[in-house]
Amino acid sequence: MKNKGTVYIVGSGLGRISDLTLRAYQLLKTADIVFYDRLVNDNLLQLTKEHCELVYVGKKPYASSHTQEDIESQLLAAAQKHQVILRLKSGDPFVFGRGGEEGMTLKDAGVTFEIIPGISSVINGPTYGGIPVTYREYSRSFHVYTAQSKDGETDFDWHSIVQFGGTHIFLMGLRALSNIVRQLQIAGMPETTPIALVQWASRPNQRTVIGELRTIEEKVRKAQLTSPVVIVVGDVVDFSESLNTFERLPWFGQRVGFPTEARIEQMIAFESMGAELVLYPRGTKRIQKESENISWVFIPSIESMHSAERFFSREIGLKFGTVSDQVRESIDITQSKFWIGEVHHEDRNYISQFWNEL
Template sequence: MMATVRRILMTSGKVYLVGAGLGRLGNLSLAAYDCLQKADIIFYDRLINQNLLQVAPSSCLLVNVGKKPGNHSHSQEEITQQLIQASQEYQVIVRLKSGDPYLFGRGGEEAMALSEAGVDFAVIPGITSAIAGLAYAGIPATYRDKSSSLHIYTGQSRAGRTDLDYQAIAKSQGTRVFLMAVKALGDIVKGLIGAGLDEKTPMAAIEWAGRAQERYLVSDLGHMLDDCQAAQIKAPALFVLGEVVIDQQKLDFFSQAPLFGHQIAVSVQTPLTDCLALEDLGADLIFYPDPAAESSRQELAKTALKQADIMISQELLNPWQENLAAETLHFHGSVDDFIHHFSKQ
């Protein structure tokens, strides 16, 4: 029987719909990390932290199927067809999505298409920004005596306009989170006030949640639109409405971390424990590949390293790496050495 199972596994590929959460390495589940490490081909979205792709084997094919609002380089039908086709050519196919595949990520549609085509698939959940994004900004999704429920809405619809029941949202007593709603913010504010929701209801905006670029502002429903325009809040951003916003400053741990705001470049060969130690101190990681890596990996590194402000390496940089890190502060030593040195600053 085991021989039969092994033969089936060798003759048909399996598609994994993987949630990458906020994009931090430490937010990946063990199953998601394992999938990336054994992937033969990865189809990834626009908002994915592309540094995670460096975790995949050097032989892994990387396919960008990202869709910008109003400019879909790949239609949803084309993407699902690519997944089906890949299952006939590769063993481990990863469809990498930000957040969770089944929460406004069209993962359900892709899974249905795979099921109807007879393709073996599995879903690996990710931590949605509607929970993790709030946490990194110091906002709990629920809080006793303040909010006993969580409601998540999308600011997008098939017709390109908001399609929300503002009366129902206004009457709900819990935490209300709006994803993909930057363009729809004006409609949302107007709709909720029109439905009778108090303009003084606490509200917060979080941009690039959980990343080095994270910004947030705390306001109220009546002032949120003007405040966001003044602060030039842009996508990707989310909005949270409710009493849980009030104590945000007391619970904000992330922006207080010593390496918050720093983007640190490390070798993709850096031990996982060292990577997590840097993230625990608030840093964003940027992986640079081996010089022998294929051109697609090098291009990813070139783009990412332009944003790095510190590069850590134990080995002397070769000319290729020196060129990539020309405008980056270089620390020669181990991650432990760097943390020890940094702690003395």
């Protein structure tokens, strides 16, 4: 098959811009078309160029969705029309991401392709929950399982899992939690073994629920967790309370409207304080859907001020912030609150103190 372009199978981590590899960021900025999965953060799509085509090919567990064959057919067709084709996946494409299958299909068809690694939820999920998957004297190994399979069964050798020791990580396992807990105990794992579930790791709705095998189901029911979750079993779970720094960041849980033309350093500065960015102006549907959950709108320039005026209504009580004296002088500050000063990582303490005063 003679193809026009190259297909890049790209891992995007858990969705924060600051967790992207530089290569993934570069490809997002230059892609002609992006095929993206259900768990890919919308923000990453807003980083693409103006006329980039965005194609949703997500799969929802236990529901009808795009077939793998259909996705691969679309990739093959796109390779005949476009120069830079992105297959954007959450996490890493080779860790339960079917990136290997897609790569083999492209290879067999003679299509040029490249694999770009991402940080897998296997590592990122526990880390955002403050759980080290290895820790000297506690766990010298970790083992990863998917709670979903092609036939819908989780037919593990549970006795071997228990004998392995170390840390055990189950992905896509919320619905299978009861079976996982039961089978581990039947196989001989003590009922007091620590276990944690990290929901939507790295996002503003992240929640970490910790218990023991004997108590975790009731705790999860009370917490009303939703997918996706990462399940971690082992003694290292006990470190979460001390090492979970993400959920203690000053802006954790806050959504901040942010213009797509802002500098990447400014975006990372806000993410480093725990904020989730909601990029505008291209994210119009998301803005409309989540505007009531946005705490601040960041306006670095006159151009982005005009975009903000189109996409945000003052009726929902938003606060506006800027680093530009020109912007500050152009807006009725009696209706908004501002901070002034360059937004760098070093200014996080200053900005967070100002935030807490509002």
